[in-house]
Every structure is written in structure tokens, then in C-alpha cells.
Amino acid sequence: MSAPLLRFAPSPNGRLHLGHAYSALLNAAIARRLGGRLLLRIEDIDPVRSRPELVAGLVDDLAWLGLRFPEPPRRQSEHMATYRDALGGLARRGLAYPCFCSRGAVSARVAALAAAGRPVAADPDGVPLYPGTCRQLLPGEVDARRAAGEPHAWRLDMARALEAEPGPHAFAAFDPEGGERRVAANPARWGDALIGRRDVPTSYHLSVVLDDADQGITHVVRGRDLEAATDLHALLQRLLGLTGPRYHHHVLILDEAGAKLAKSRGSASLADLRAAGTAPAGIRAQLGFPDDVGR
Known part of the structure; x- marks a missing residue:
């Protein structure tokens, strides 16, 4: 070992x-x-x-x-080429889609839904979940907008991702003194998370799981503010065929x-x-x- x-x-x-x-x-x-x-x-x-x-x-x-x-x-x-390849693989499997919405457009759509009595749930960080605007676009419109060079990010299609990897989902947690346990994960609470930015073919969530696997990281020690994100990381690891490390989320200063x-x-x-x-x-x-x- x-x-x-x-x-x-x-x-x-x-x-x-x-x-x-x-x-x-x-x-x-x-x-x-x-x-x-x-x-x-x-x-x-x-x-x-x-x-x-x-x-x-x-x-x-x-x-x-x-x-x-x-x-x-x-x-x-x-390592952008590594991230681009992984993102492209998810897109080809229909698990990721281009999102042309600006932050302002997303905020306006969320506000409109709330005004119509259809409030949008929030992710663990308190940010309203993406309402799926671009997920509904027809393939022809997507191709035309991309061909025209319209800026876009990439989002994980959570519903399709959970069809591909229905779970149950979990990650391994460890205690610095040696104990280990399995923690149930609920990636659905992150909705259609951003996995590729407009300016680079990745996001924190995608890069971190690929880096940990590529470097052979066995133990991740990070703050409790990232504990909820581990639910999403556990799903991405399964979608990408990666073995996840053990996690310890420490107190914050x-x-x-x-x-x-x-x-x-x-x-x-x-x-x-x-x-x-x-x-x-x-x-x-x-x-x-x-x-x-x-x-």
C-alpha cells in the first residue's frame, strides 16, 4: 500500500x-x-x-x-487540456450542456419565477439553483449560437447525471486520529452546477476531482465550508470513473x-x-x- x-x-x-x-x-x-x-x-x-x-x-x-x-x-x-477533455467527454454523453446566461440574466429569471409564485430553491451556499433556462434550448439553436461565437459556460445536467449514476452516493471521511466512516452524499442539492467557465474549460469542482485523481491524493484536508461541495465531487468522481480520496473537513478560523x-x-x-x-x-x-x- x-x-x-x-x-x-x-x-x-x-x-x-x-x-x-x-x-x-x-x-x-x-x-x-x-x-x-x-x-x-x-x-x-x-x-x-x-x-x-x-x-x-x-x-x-x-x-x-x-x-x-x-x-x-x-x-x-x-493542465487545461486535461480539464477540456473531461468536460468534452461529459458533454458528448449528454451530461453537460452549454449555458449562455449571464449572471444578470440568471438573477432576473430567478426573480421572475419568485414573482410568479415559483420560488427557486438554493444550493448549500445559499445561491439560487440555476433555473435550467439553457437546458431547454433546441440542439439547432445551441449549435448556431456556439458557431456564432456567443460566450457560454458549461453546466452539469443533474437529472441526467443522476440517471447515469443513480447512487446511493457517499464519500469516505477520516478522523486525524485514525477513524473512518462513510458519509451519505446528496449531489442533487447543487442542481445544474457550473463545471466549465466562460473563460476556461473547467471550474473549481471539475478541476479539483481531476487533480486529486491525477496526483494520487489519498487524503484531503480542507475547511468545513467545502464539506457540502463534496457531495457534488463524489458524483463527478463516479461520472468520470475516478476513485475518491478520504476527506477531513476542519473547523474554520x-x-x-x-x-x-x-x-x-x-x-x-x-x-x-x-x-x-x-x-x-x-x-x-x-x-x-x-x-x-x-x-
Whole structure:
């Protein structure tokens, strides 16, 4: 049996904060406890927000924390062909369809349905489910709009996907101390999820399952804010013929108001803390890790 393999996979759309530090250090601690290895993956599918200086910044922050990773790290931007092939395979099987709707158009359609007394359910993140507008388009119209170069994303046809893989669906969860259990999954609550963006032939959901399989990841350690997404990932793994890893979803680091730390809310970054004179040992102690974790 091969040694456990874990990954820490930040997105370079801002500087790392204490929440990222906790997740990275926990990954390192669990990898050590399991006798495994920890890889760094840079999830840079966003061509606009994933700027080179942010990639360099996160690598520098992790090194400052004392974390060491095998080189080179995997960069999602270098694997678009893999994602495109997988997306194309789902489309050819009738499990994915092009969506020409803008965010504004989707919001307007959801509002119209609500006004007509047909409210749309929300996904686990609280976002209204896509109402299926483009799923109803005739093949001829789809072909004509694509031939004309009209921008479009790709959505999973959840109904057809569940016909192809009716379940029951589940994923393996593990406890850092060694326990394991099966967790029932309900991918239907994500509706026709976005699996390919307008600007790149993938999404977080599609890329993450393909990357984990391609890298041979056996244990995924990530925040509880992604636990519900694992339902969708379990379905995608079955549709793509992939073996899923075991998952551990850890607690989140919250701010003084009880909200999750986030770059978009201006949470202090590790770079800010460094500039204020905080030492790496202080960060590790604050988050409850020994000084030698990751080394």
C-alpha cells in the first residue's frame, strides 16, 4: 500500500491569511501523523485574478511559515487540456450542456419565477439553483449560437447525471486520529452546477476531482465550508470513473465578529502580520501547532 498523499491547494487571488495558515499547518501535521507526504497545488484557473505576484506571495508565505513541499508544485493553469477533455467527454454523453446566461440574466429569471409564485430553491451556499433556462434550448439553436461565437459556460445536467449514476452516493471521511466512516452524499442539492467557465474549460469542482485523481491524493484536508461541495465531487468522481480520496473537513478560523476570514472582507494577511513584526513561531503557537510542524 502506497504512503498517504495530501495536498494544500490555495488559490492565488489574494494574500494568504490565518485561515490558510491553519489549513496548511494542519495538512502538514496530519501528513506527518499518517507517515505521508504533503504536496502544494496552486489552483490558478482564474486568468484574471491569479496574478504572478500573488503566486509568488503565497509560496513565500508558506516558506516563511516553515512549510516545505516537493518541487515543482502543480499549477492548474498548466493542465487545461486535461480539464477540456473531461468536460468534452461529459458533454458528448449528454451530461453537460452549454449555458449562455449571464449572471444578470440568471438573477432576473430567478426573480421572475419568485414573482410568479415559483420560488427557486438554493444550493448549500445559499445561491439560487440555476433555473435550467439553457437546458431547454433546441440542439439547432445551441449549435448556431456556439458557431456564432456567443460566450457560454458549461453546466452539469443533474437529472441526467443522476440517471447515469443513480447512487446511493457517499464519500469516505477520516478522523486525524485514525477513524473512518462513510458519509451519505446528496449531489442533487447543487442542481445544474457550473463545471466549465466562460473563460476556461473547467471550474473549481471539475478541476479539483481531476487533480486529486491525477496526483494520487489519498487524503484531503480542507475547511468545513467545502464539506457540502463534496457531495457534488463524489458524483463527478463516479461520472468520470475516478476513485475518491478520504476527506477531513476542519473547523474554520473566525474573526472577532464570528465570520470566516476572507480576503474579500479585508482580513489581515500573513504579509500584514509579518510586516507588523509577528514571527512564524508566533503564528504556529497561536493556531495550536508545535514549532517544528512541516519541517
